[in-house]
Amino acid sequence: MTDRLPVSAMRRRLLLGSAAATAAAATGTVSLLAPRVARAAGVYPDRPITFICPWPVGGTADQSMRALCQVASGILKQSIVIENRAGASGMIGTKALARATPDGYTIGQIPISVARFSQVGLLQLDPRKELTYLARTSGQTFGIAVPENSRFKTLADVVAEAKANPGRVTYAHAGVGGATHVGMEQFALAAGIKFNAIAYKGGSAALQDVLASQVDLLADSSSWAPHVEAGKMRLLATWGEQRTPRFNTVPTLKELGYNVVVEAPNGIGAPKGLPPEVEKKLRDAFRAAVASPEFKTVAARIDAPIMYLDGPDYRKYVSEVYDQETQLIQRLKLKEMLAQS
Incomplete structure (x- = not known):
C-alpha cells in the first residue's frame, strides 16, 4: 500500500521548497538564471x-x-x-x-x-x-594672424619691430605652456626677438581680443581661418611642415628660415x-x-x-x-x- 501525505503536508513541502529556491537564488549558491542576467547587464556600453x-x-x-x-x-x-x-x-x-x-x-x-x-x-x-x-x-593647423587693419603686413614686419622694441609686440595665446605659447616662444628664440605674451583660457577668447585690436598678434590653431577668408584678418605664417592646402599662398615658419614646426x-x-x-x-x-x-x-x-x-x-x-x-x-x-x- 502506497503511503500518501495529507494535502496540507504536501502544501507545506511545496512552499518550503519554493522558499529555499528563492533564498538560494538570492545568495547566488544555486541558480541557472542569475549568470545569464549578469552577463546581459554587463555588456559594454549599457549607459551613456x-x-x-x-x-x-x-x-x-x-x-x-x-x-x-x-x-x-x-x-x-x-x-x-x-x-x-x-x-x-x-x-x-x-x-x-x-x-x-x-x-x-x-x-x-x-x-x-x-x-x-x-x-x-x-x-x-x-x-x-x-x-x-x-x-x-x-x-591642427597653427598660424600667426593679425587684424586686416594691422600695421604688420608680413612676418618680416613683426620681426623688425620686435627687434627694434623688445617686448612691445603683443600676442594672444591659449594658455601658458600650451602649444600656441611654446610655439611662439620657439619662434622668438629662433628669430632673436622678445614678445609680450598675453594668456587666455582658450583660442576663442584670444581671437576676440585680437579682432578688437586689443592685442597685436593671434597665435592659434585655425580659429582665424573664417576671418582670413572673410578679409577680416591676415595670415602671416603657418607652423606645419608644409603649407596648408586651404591657405597655400601663406608661407610656413620653416620656409621663412625659422626651424619651428608645431602640429x-x-x-x-x-x-x-x-x-x-x-x-x-x-x-x-x-x-x-x-x-x-x-x-x-x-x-x-x-x-x-x-x-x-x-x-x-x-x-x-x-x-x-x-x-x-x-x-x-x-x-x-x-x-x-x-x-x-
Missing part, C-alpha cells in the same frame, strides 16, 4: 559615456572631438555626452580624466602637451604609464586600468570614426589634417614627444617662465 574635452566650447579641438564622438556614439550604439572642463592649458580636464573610474564610461581628449606639463610640475602623473591611449586622431595632434584616451575588452571596443569605434566621411568633412573645414594612430602606437608617440619636450623645456627655460606667470 562621458567625454571630457579640456577646452572651451566652440574651439577647433572642441569641434573636432564633437564630430568624432557623434560618429563613435552611432558605432557603439550609446550616447556620448561632451563635458567641457577648460583651463590650465588643457590640464584641468586631463586631471579629471586620469582620476575617473577606469570602466570605459569616462573617456576624453588627451592633449599632447601632457608630455610637457608632467615635466614642469603642472600635471602630477607620468603620461607614459598612467593613462590609457585609444587613438591619435588629427593634427600638436589631438588624441583620445581613458584612465589607467581600462579592461582590455572595453579598451578594444573603444579603439575599434574611434578608428572607424576617424575614417568616416563625416569626420573627414569636419576635419577639412577646421584645417585638421588626419594623423591617425591606434592606441598602442599613440602611446609610443607620446613617449617620443616626452623626450623631445625634455630638451625643449631646458632650451626655453620653461620652468622659469611658468614660475613667473
